[in-house]
Amino acid sequence: MKKFLLFNTSILNGHLLNNVKLTTNPVQKDIENNPLFSEEYYSEPARKWEVRYDNGYPNVIYDPKYGKFRCYYTVFTYDEDSSKTPLNMRTKKLYSPSESRVTSLCYAESEDGVNWYKPNLGLVKFEGNTRNNIIMQYAHGTGVFLDEEEIDSRKRYKLVTKVFYSKRNHYMAVSFSEDGIHFEKLREWPKYNPRGDTHNFPFRDKKTQKFKLITRIWKDGVRIAAISESDDFINWSEPKEILRGDGFQDQVYSMPVFLYDNIYIGLASIYHEGDRSAKNFDLVDVELKYSTSLEHWDRVGERGEYFIPRGVGNYPDGEFDCGCIYASSPIEIDNKMFFYYMGSNGPHTGYRETYFARSWIEKDKFAYYETKDKSKVGLLYTKPFTLYGDELLILMEQEGSENPKISLCREDNTPYSGYESENCILTETGTPYKKINFKDKKIKDLKGNSIVISIEFSNAKIYAIAGDLESNKKDCES
Template identity: 30%
Template sequence: MSKIQRRVFVMGAATAAVGGQAAALPGKKYLLIDPRVIHRSTGARKALGQVVKEGRNPIFAEDKPWEARFDNLYANVLRDERSGEYRCWYSPFLIDEAVTSTPRAERLKTPYKPRKREMGVCYAVSKDGLRWEKPELGLVEFDGSRRNNIVSRGPHGAGLWRDDLEKDPRRRYKMFFRGKTMAGLFSADGLRWEEPTAFSAIDAPGDTHNNWFWSPEQNAYVGITRLSDRQSRQRLVGRTESRDFVTWTKAEEVLRALPSDGKRQAYAMPVFPHAGLYFGLLMMFDSDTDRVHCELAFSTDTVTWERVCPGVPLIGNGVEGAYDWGCVYAAARPVVLDNGEIRLYYGASNGRHTSWRDGFFCLARLRPDGFAGLEAESAKTVARVVTAPVTVSGKRLTVTADAANGSIRAGIVGDVEKLGIDRCVAVKGDVTGRRVEWKGATLQALGGRQVQIEFELSGAARLYSFGFEG
């Protein structure tokens, strides 16, 4: 839905959930962007969260002989929940003869034309996610030496993650990438990898940030890759699935650019689950400007996708001359800290996509649950949102919202006298898990029952999520 489009929307919560109840989301939390959660809404629109770029960006850069060109970087960042250590696998071009043979002074008058390139996977670690080390692993030879942080040579656009459901410890880490065909690698520690297994049945070009995740709803691994429509000269997002991470289905299109996008195309889309939804960090390549930014999409089933505010970046480009003026490529899997803060790592470059550019690894932040929410269509109007039936699973209702320049009230549908909106104490300020209170009444008597909640959003208030506690 466009940020400026005015409409009343009724979402199919009753048809999308058993018995008309909203999907049972983990952690007693419901995202307002989830269409299964909303029964009806008037005067409301979807709105992207506001990222804050790290002031110390860029976090690291191309500073090793085997980091000829970060290009799109295609980073994958994992934070170990027990140790707190951050691990990053990223994919530079280890070899790019155009870069290494063209002095910087000559690049102003010589167009970039790639030749003899080889991509690989490198590894970095951090204790705090801000200061990173590229350890000498001694695993893979480059230019006659193993004193480097390379873990694999050859994979293109590798999506890599730890599979905590895997029973075979030798296959704990899984890499999904393009080789001669689509293929995979397995590892016990994420550093030492077995020989590749071909996934030729996927039948995809795969020249993108390929990525994978486990979908409990599908009871399958889902892979996201790239397809192409040669007739319309469009890059497409493709989807494939597998029960065992070995036998995959033929990839099928799940998302492409809209007619209104003009010369923008869907270049890459790392996907990850969050609070009962699947989010896609959608990189849109503009062939007119030769630049890339990151948008947001979501899905309830990994098959049908909706973009949030098409054309509006979640992670936008910086000003001309900045480290991320040219291209932004979000890493797979944001890191969600214990306090709910969302860390969005991304590859960035200061030049255009098909030109000379310096590459960097960067960080942007979002507030808890802050990918997207609902707000009034105008600060001068009021939005009303009625949820699908949800089970009161705690003694108190909580909300996460930005309401410094507005307010939010809530009421239980059908209980006007005790828990109606008019008896609610307005929530103001930017809040996370703030308790909603009513004058002289509580939710305690409704414990275990299904209710519908009506929210009133005034001013510039934006509601991201609600839940129950206690």
């Protein structure tokens, strides 16, 4: 059985859509437990190496070998201004970063994904001792992932980072680890040195079995997402542009990517500048993107719809995540997709305190179609599918008592006899999906035929269809 998430435009016949719009389904934040942890420079006892998380760039992994959730995050372990400006003084002056700042990679872990612990790793000396959770220093925007397909156990964990000593001395590097704690000596990229001042996000592309890296370059004065690839995780191609935002106002600051069945989904942190009078100036929102190839990306939903909404308020009294948000790729737990993120309470270039938090959506519910005019019905038509079995399902939420009217049509969009909407019956399946049935007709009787699915609805959210379907376009499949 295959599923088809309707935010993928290649599934639908855009010419026949009527009175519908695609809407991003925002995450549900874990209000009960958030924030999960935060900077502790001014805590008691103080963690003097956690002076400013800044963006944090979290990499959250569940490792079944150790039975632990793991978070690898970027920290400024030295920042003169933040260390000399107590929290109660930060509204009285402007933040002034210096070139002496040092970024490092830190580590936290959890057994349940809620209660997190920062272990003393004993790896890096800081102010005379190694009682800290630092994995390595001078590492900016580090990306870490668990490569479950790696046959060499010494390379289970893979890491890409921008080693940054100064503006004149910096380079891209990789490393490997068996246990996710003890990484080998960093290996400098043999060729190319992109700006990389972002979340350098590596992953194994299951479609091609190549390693991919989402990093960042600059063009025309704006930040742009770029991709590099490698066969061995050591030798990387020159990063090339894959996504830019909209002028100064919507720049792609970073974008963790994950393959969700057969669709790439990007968690683009969108940075806003270009208008100092705008309410979102110098703030960062997470927007949902998708691609079928990694080469071209589209927005899910309309501009200004955000997947992880910022909290309410402003620095310093607003909610902990009212300023900037940077997400990790998700972890699936009990039919939910959990998105961990770093959220800060202030503007990007100002003072802000940053917190680690989590949120979720129900599986497959990234975005939905709804009606524009609530007093009228909406109409969706898919592109043709070939039916090869008797299973046909729809993922939806009905806000009223009337179910959508579904027809199975020929390629000329006329219904097959007996498969008209008035004969459609939806039944529960014990899952979020509902089964599509027809009076006196069986789905399998159309086996081998090309079908177009017509959905007429009101007061409903339509997320996806699934079943024994083969799309006529390979890039439709999820």
